[in-house]
Amino acid sequence: MLKCHSCGSEFPQYSPIWRCPCGGVLDVRGASIFPRDQLARRPMNFWRYRESLALPEDEPRISLGETITSLLRVRFRDWDVSMKLDHTLPTGSYKDRGVAVCLNHLYKMGFQIVSEDSSGNAGASTAAYAAAAGMHANIFVPETTSPAKINQIKIYGAECHLVSGTRTEAAKEAQIERQATQYIGHSWNPFFACGIKSIAYEIAEQCDWCPPDWIVTPVGGGSLVMGLIDGFGDLLDAGYIQNIPKIVAVQSAACAPIYQAWSRHEPKVTSVELQQTYAEGVALPNPPRGTQVLEAIRRTDNVMLSVDDADLISCWRDMARIGIFMEPTSALTVAGAYLARTGREIIAEKDKTVIIVTGHGLKTKSTLVNVT
Ligand SMILES: [Zn+2]
The missing domain is CATH 3.40.50.1100 (Rossmann fold)
Structure with missing residues (x-):
C-alpha cells in the first residue's frame, strides 16, 4: 500500500503514480520484515531482505549483481573509522x-x-x-x-x-x-526510498546486529537519511536490534535548505539559492521530501552539519591517499564526520562510527584533478 505523507490518502501498491494528487510524497506501508533466521540460506546481495523492500515472493527479474558492500575499517588522519563502500555497487553509487x-x-x-x-x-x-x-x-x-x-x-x-x-x-x-x-x-x-532501507539492514547484519553509535551520511534529496532512519526503525520494531544509531546528516554550505531550516528551528524547508559546489550530488535547492526529512531528523533527535568546499576537497584528497577514491559529494560526508569528531565534539573518540561512501571517484569532473 502507498500512503500520502501530507493528506493520508491510501493507494494500492501497484498504482502508476509517483506522488499523491494533493502534491504530497508517498510512502510504502505494510511491508513485512525479512525473517532474520533465514538469512544464512539466502544469497549475499540486498535481495536477501526482499520482504522489507516490498518485493514479490519470486526472485527479482532485473538485477545487475548487487552485492553486500564492504564495511571497511580505516585509519583516517588520527581516527579509526569504518567506511561503508557503496561506491562499489554496479553503477558506482548507492x-x-x-x-x-x-x-x-x-x-x-x-x-x-x-x-x-x-x-x-x-x-x-x-x-x-x-x-x-x-x-x-x-x-x-x-x-x-x-x-x-x-x-x-x-x-x-x-x-x-x-x-x-x-x-x-x-x-x-x-x-x-x-x-x-x-x-x-x-x-x-516511494519504492526508491524503500530500496534505500537495505543499507541499514546490511550495516546491522555486518555489525552482528549491534549497530554503530553513529552513521554519517550526505543529504541532498534526503533519501539516504530517510532510508537509514526507517530501516533501523524496522529492525528495532522487529526486535532484531536493541538500539538505533545516531545520524549526522551533512549538507553542502553552498546548498543547505534542510540544514538551514533545522538550525533555525523553522517548521518547513524552503527553497534556497544554489551556489557553486563540488558536491553536485546533493545540490538540490528545493528537495521534494525536504520537510519530511527535517521532521524525521528532529523526531529522532539526530544532528545536522554543513560543510564548505575547502574542507570537502581536503578530505577528498586525504581519503584517496589511503586508497579510497570517492566522488567529491562523498567527501562532503567525510568532512562532516571529521568536523563532528574533532571540531564540534559530537562524536567521541570511543564511539563506533560508519561513514557512507555514496559514489565512485571515477565519476569526478576532470577539472578537479588540478585541485589535488
Ligand atoms: Zn495527499
Missing part, C-alpha cells in the same frame, strides 16, 4: 539500491519507457537498470553535470537531455516527459 527496487516494480507493472531527472548518479543507475530490463530511459540532467556521468548515462543506451538550470528545472522537464511515459522521480518515488 542509488542502485533504490533504482533496482523501483525498476522491478515498474517492470512488473508493464512499463516500457521511463523518465528520470538526476544530478547524474540516479540517471546513470536508471539507465543501467532500464537497459537490463529492455526498457527505454529518458534522463534529464543539469547541463553542468560531470561529463563522466553523462557519458555513463549514454553508453547504457539512454537518451540524455541536458537542461539549463538546476535539478529543479531538470525535474520539471522529466515530469513533462512523464505524460507519455512513467516518471520515476527518485526524490519522490
Whole structure:
C-alpha cells in the first residue's frame, strides 16, 4: 500500500503514480520484515531482505549483481573509522539500491519507457537498470553535470537531455516527459526510498546486529537519511536490534535548505539559492521530501552539519591517499564526520562510527584533478 505523507490518502501498491494528487510524497506501508533466521540460506546481495523492500515472493527479474558492500575499517588522519563502500555497487553509487527496487516494480507493472531527472548518479543507475530490463530511459540532467556521468548515462543506451538550470528545472522537464511515459522521480518515488532501507539492514547484519553509535551520511534529496532512519526503525520494531544509531546528516554550505531550516528551528524547508559546489550530488535547492526529512531528523533527535568546499576537497584528497577514491559529494560526508569528531565534539573518540561512501571517484569532473 502507498500512503500520502501530507493528506493520508491510501493507494494500492501497484498504482502508476509517483506522488499523491494533493502534491504530497508517498510512502510504502505494510511491508513485512525479512525473517532474520533465514538469512544464512539466502544469497549475499540486498535481495536477501526482499520482504522489507516490498518485493514479490519470486526472485527479482532485473538485477545487475548487487552485492553486500564492504564495511571497511580505516585509519583516517588520527581516527579509526569504518567506511561503508557503496561506491562499489554496479553503477558506482548507492542509488542502485533504490533504482533496482523501483525498476522491478515498474517492470512488473508493464512499463516500457521511463523518465528520470538526476544530478547524474540516479540517471546513470536508471539507465543501467532500464537497459537490463529492455526498457527505454529518458534522463534529464543539469547541463553542468560531470561529463563522466553523462557519458555513463549514454553508453547504457539512454537518451540524455541536458537542461539549463538546476535539478529543479531538470525535474520539471522529466515530469513533462512523464505524460507519455512513467516518471520515476527518485526524490519522490516511494519504492526508491524503500530500496534505500537495505543499507541499514546490511550495516546491522555486518555489525552482528549491534549497530554503530553513529552513521554519517550526505543529504541532498534526503533519501539516504530517510532510508537509514526507517530501516533501523524496522529492525528495532522487529526486535532484531536493541538500539538505533545516531545520524549526522551533512549538507553542502553552498546548498543547505534542510540544514538551514533545522538550525533555525523553522517548521518547513524552503527553497534556497544554489551556489557553486563540488558536491553536485546533493545540490538540490528545493528537495521534494525536504520537510519530511527535517521532521524525521528532529523526531529522532539526530544532528545536522554543513560543510564548505575547502574542507570537502581536503578530505577528498586525504581519503584517496589511503586508497579510497570517492566522488567529491562523498567527501562532503567525510568532512562532516571529521568536523563532528574533532571540531564540534559530537562524536567521541570511543564511539563506533560508519561513514557512507555514496559514489565512485571515477565519476569526478576532470577539472578537479588540478585541485589535488
Ligand atoms: Zn495527499
